Amino acid sequence: MAFGDYPKEYNPAVHGPYDPARYYGKPDTPFGQLKLNEIGSWFGRRSKTPSAFMGACSRVWWRWQHKYVQPKKVGIAPFFQLLVGSMTFFYAINYGKMKHHRNYKYH
Amino acid sequence: MFSRLALRSVAARQSTPTALVARGSATEVSGLRDEKNFPRPVRGEPGKVRLGFIPEEWFQFFHAKTGVTGPYTFGVGLATYLFSKEIYVMEHEYYTGLSIFVMIYYASTKFGPKLAEFLDKEVDNVETNWNAGRLSTIKSLEDSIAGEKEAQWRAQGQELLIEAKKENVLLQLEAAYRERALTAYQEVKRRLDFQLEKTLLERRIAQKNMVDWIVANVTKAITPDQEKQAMDRCIADLAALAKN
Numbered sequence: 001m002a003f004g005d006y007p008k009e010y011n012p013a014v015h016g017p018y019d020p021a022r023y024y025g026k027p028d029t030p031f032g033q034l035k036l037n038e039i040g041s042w043f044g045r046r047s048k049t050p051s052a053f054m055g056a057c058s059r060v061w062w063r064w065q066h067k068y069v070q071p072k073k074v075g076i077a078p079f080f081q082l083l084v085g086s087m088t089f090f091y092a093i094n095y096g097k098m099k100h101h102r103n104y105k106y107h
Numbered sequence: 108m109f110s111r112l113a114l115r116s117v118a119a120r121q122s123t124p125t126a127l128v129a130r131g132s133a134t135e136v137s138g139l140r141d142e143k144n145f146p147r148p149v150r151g152e153p154g155k156v157r158l159g160f161i162p163e164e165w166f167q168f169f170h171a172k173t174g175v176t177g178p179y180t181f182g183v184g185l186a187t188y189l190f191s192k193e194i195y196v197m198e199h200e201y202y203t204g205l206s207i208f209v210m211i212y213y214a215s216t217k218f219g220p221k222l223a224e225f226l227d228k229e230v231d232n233v234e235t236n237w238n239a240g241r242l243s244t245i246k247s248l249e250d251s252i253a254g255e256k257e258a259q260w261r262a263q264g265q266e267l268l269i270e271a272k273k274e275n276v277l278l279q280l281e282a283a284y285r286e287r288a289l290t291a292y293q294e295v296k297r298r299l300d301f302q303l304e305k306t307l308l309e310r311r312i313a314q315k316n317m318v319d320w321i322v323a324n325v326t327k328a329i330t331p332d333q334e335k336q337a338m339d340r341c342i343a344d345l346a347a348l349a350k351n
Contacts, residue, residue: 015145071153072234073227076215080160091195101198107191
């Protein structure tokens with residue numbers, strides 16, 4: 001599987017038009033429906049290759065796109081989400097510098 | 108130019124493995140289009156959010172356990188914790204952020220609805236423009252179908268008309284036939300009448316001639332002797348009558 005290819009499991013004859021937000025592999029129990037003791041084995045079953053991670057990120061991105069950005073009449077919500085997300089991200093990466101601005105020594 | 112080349116090479120690279128994959132997995136799965144589990148994606152409504160950006164689902168996740176105020180309590184509690192432990196440090200940028208937040212809040216409440224209305228109208232315009240060609244094509248095709256149907260209906264009428272015309276011609280032929288038959292009958296009758304009259308005339312003339320001839324001959328054959336005898340006889344008869 002090279003860059004820019006469809007996932008291996010995707011078969012146009014069966015799955016129809018490609019939905020980038022969709023996982024075409026064998027479906028597992030959704031994470032939200034797991035019991036706590038199943039989480040370990042659930043992560044054990046996940047593929048942890050870089051391409052699988054990239055694929056998961058891509059699906060998350062497209063799910064967000066389809067839900068908030070691509071509909072016909074969107075509000076300002078996706079922009080605010082981007083704003084808040086980027087604020088959080090940049091706060092996190094700059095946290096080491098921010099720490100020095102603390103006002104109290106003891107908490 | 109180069110970008111197109113690059114695209115082409117990507118497409119060429121992609122097509123073979125994809126085709127292989129398609130063939131490979133077609134043997135595993137039935138190979139038929141699975142409409143039930145993989146329906147064609149539809150463009151939905153945007154997801155619901157609260158407070159401008161937080162997905163509604165997150166609130167629903169809390170709702171089952173903690174009720175309506177739970178997520179807000181959690182949010183405020185988390186913020187308090189972050190502020191209190193100075194995990195979120197309120198340095199100078201924090202106050203900048205507050206003022207920016209106030210500005211954004213004011214702008215989005217003041218101009219948001221109007222802008223949304225305007226943009227929705229633009230979206231509708233764009234959609235209408237995109238659909239216009241398709242709709243007009245559909246309409247023209249429907250019109251031409253209707254025209255074709257009407258033309259067929261008219262053609263049926265034309266058939267009726269031709270049928271009527273044929274019947275009319277047949278009637279005319281019948282009339283001509285009858286007229287000619289009548290003429291023939293009249294002509295034959297005229298000739299037969301002529302023959303009849305001729306025969307009658309000939310017979311009358313012949314009779315007349317015969318009568319004339321007979322009378323003439325008879326007159327010629329009467330001798331003065333006979334005449335005298337007849338006269339005597341007549342006189343005798345008269346005398347006999349007179350005697351009575």
